[in-house]
Every structure is written in C-alpha cells, then in structure tokens.
Amino acid sequence: MPTIRIFRAALLLAATAVSSHAWAQACEGGAYLNPQLFRGEAAHQSALAEQEIHTFMSRTGLPAAPIYTIKRVDDITSSGRAPYCWAYVNSVIGLMSGFKPAVVNNEPIQxxxxxxxxxxxxxxxxxxxxxxxxxxxxxxxxxxxxxxxxxxxxxxxxxxxxxxxxxxxxxxxxxxxxxxxxxxxxxxxxxxxxxxxxxxxxxxxxxxxxxxxxxxxxxxxxxxxxxxxxxxxxTKGTSVGFGLYVHPSVSDAQIKKAVALFQGLSSPSKPLAVALDLGPQFSFVAPAADQVEKMRAAIGLR
Incomplete structure (x- = not known):
C-alpha cells in the first residue's frame, strides 16, 4: 500500500508539473508594431520607441520580455513559436490575429x-x-x-x-x-x-x-x-488608434491591471507618446462588443 501511495503521489506531482509547464508555454513575451516604421523614421528612432515600449509594458504585469517587432499579421499567426501574450498594434493586426482587444486609443483615424x-x-x-x-x-x-x-x-x-x-x-x-x-x-x-x-x-x-x-x-x-x-x-469609415490586444490565455486580472495602466496615462513623455502613436486627443478605452464589431466592419472583417 505505501508503494501505491508513493506511486500515486508521483503521478500527481508529474501531472501538476506538466500542467504548470503547459500554462507557462501558453504564451510568452509580446509583439510590437512600431509606428515609426509607418512614419518612415530612421532606424535609431524605431529603436528608441522599442525601448520605451519595453519599459512601459514591464509595468503592466504582462511578460515584458522578449518583445518582438512585427510588420504584418503573419508575424503573429504564422510565427512557428509559442504565441505572444500580448500585442501593441493597430486594429488590422490586432483583430486579424484572433487576440482580444483589451484597450485601444479611441482617437479617430481618418x-x-x-x-x-x-x-x-x-x-x-x-x-x-x-x-x-x-x-x-x-x-x-x-x-x-x-x-x-x-x-x-x-x-x-x-x-x-x-x-x-x-x-x-x-x-x-x-x-x-x-x-x-x-x-x-x-x-x-x-x-x-x-x-x-x-x-x-x-x-x-x-x-x-x-x-x-x-x-x-x-x-x-x-x-x-x-x-x-x-x-x-x-473614406466613409474611420478607425481607432493603436491598442493592446491579448492572447486568450491571459487572465482577467492581468488584463485589468494592464488596462488600468493605459487608462491612467494623462501626460506621457514625448518618447512614450511617439512609441504608443498617441495624438493630442488620445483616450484609451476598453472597447465594448459593439465597438469591436464596428472596428471589424471598418476594415472589412464580417
């Protein structure tokens, strides 16, 4: 009997270890669509923006490393690696990636x-x-x-x-x-x-x-x-600005903390504002389901 108990305990320990490992591998790090690329800024300006994002995201409670710079949807959906835990991107990449929009800059883009x-x-x-x-x-x-x-x-x-x-x-x-x-x-x-x-x-x-x-x-x-x-x-349609999109495995508590940090921004430094692609009228909101549907419709996702 003691042998059986030890065996069962070993199985339970192994199962717990596998479960923990699976959770750890559910996602890692984050993805960043650098708005400086769209603006055509020099490479060193893009590097500064990436540093700002790393520093800011380290305060959200989400995994801040590694952070990968991406340029298109395929960089998220076909990466051949563990999925990112989060992505700070525009609505095209965010919505087409299958990630959940947590908070977006409600400043309209025409x-x-x-x-x-x-x-x-x-x-x-x-x-x-x-x-x-x-x-x-x-x-x-x-x-x-x-x-x-x-x-x-x-x-x-x-x-x-x-x-x-x-x-x-x-x-x-x-x-x-x-x-x-x-x-x-x-x-x-x-x-x-x-x-x-x-x-x-x-x-x-x-x-x-x-x-x-x-x-x-x-x-x-x-x-x-x-x-x-x-x-x-x-165009008739408009878009919201950049936003934080999260992997399905990210917990509600983690999302809540990250959203609070974004919504608490009132006077970001100029380098951070550039890295987040913020205009003078920026406002971070957690989009409701109807707003997400409007965002999807605007870019042709039905």
Missing part, C-alpha cells in the same frame, strides 16, 4: 485616398492637394468612378489600406511593406511612377497627410504629372 488625377492646363506645377468636396458635384462623381478603375498603393497591414480596400475606392490596392526612412514617400513615389494621363494612380494614407502632400521633387515617367491635380478622397 483615412483617405490621395488621387493623382487629370492634368490641369496652365496649372501651377506641383500644386497642393485639394479636398474632393471642394470640386463641383459632376467632377466629384467622375473622379470617384475613374479611381474605381485605377491602381493605388497602401502600406501593408495599415488600417488606411484596409479601410480603403473595404470601401472599394480604388480598382486595386497594392500592398507596400513599411520601411525605415521611407514611409509615405515610398507610396507616393510608386504612384507617381505608375501614373499616366489616361491611367491615374493614388495612395491610401491618413487624410491630414494627404492634404499636405505635393509631387515636388518626385520623378514620374511623364513630366506632365507635375501639372496633375491631386485630390483627397476621404
């Missing part, structure tokens, strides 16, 4: 298509972009119809790209991987090279950036591009 349209005879070279709504109704309609047959370029895994694609504002949108020190200029350079007088082109970006864009200094295949009108077409 995407837009910057369309390189028709040549305007006698126009000032490299004139600034104009809002679609500033043009006559008939011209607005013609531009929208023409762009639905035209090629655009958007950043891979960008919310702007996803919303523009979901709304069908371009005939097709080619994904362009985010690169350090390139940013939006890489998109506009590709669009400028693709443009022809009979074949327009465009990019998908944030509306405020589109309104401040010109073609000055960019080379296209045709010199006439510098007399083409730039038109900004806002």
């Amino acid at each position: 995407p837009a298509v910057l369309a390189i349209t028709a040549v305007v005879p006698g126009a000032k070279p490299d004139a600034g972009a104009v809002p679609l709504k500033s043009l006559p109704a008939a011209e607005q309609k013609a531009i929208l119809e023409r762009m639905q047959r035209s090629k655009c370029f958007g950043t891979t895994a960008g919310v702007e790209t996803a919303i523009g694609r979901a709304e069908g504002l371009c005939g097709n949108i080619e994904d362009v991987a985010a690169q350090a020190a390139v940013g939006q200029q890489g998109l506009i350079a590709k669009a400028a090279f693709a443009w022809e007088e009979q074949s327009w082109a465009g990019i998908v970006t944030r509306e405020n950036l589109a309104l401040n864009t010109s073609l000055k200094g960019l080379a296209g295949r045709f010199e006439a591009i510098h007399a083409a009108r730039l038109v900004v077409i806002p």
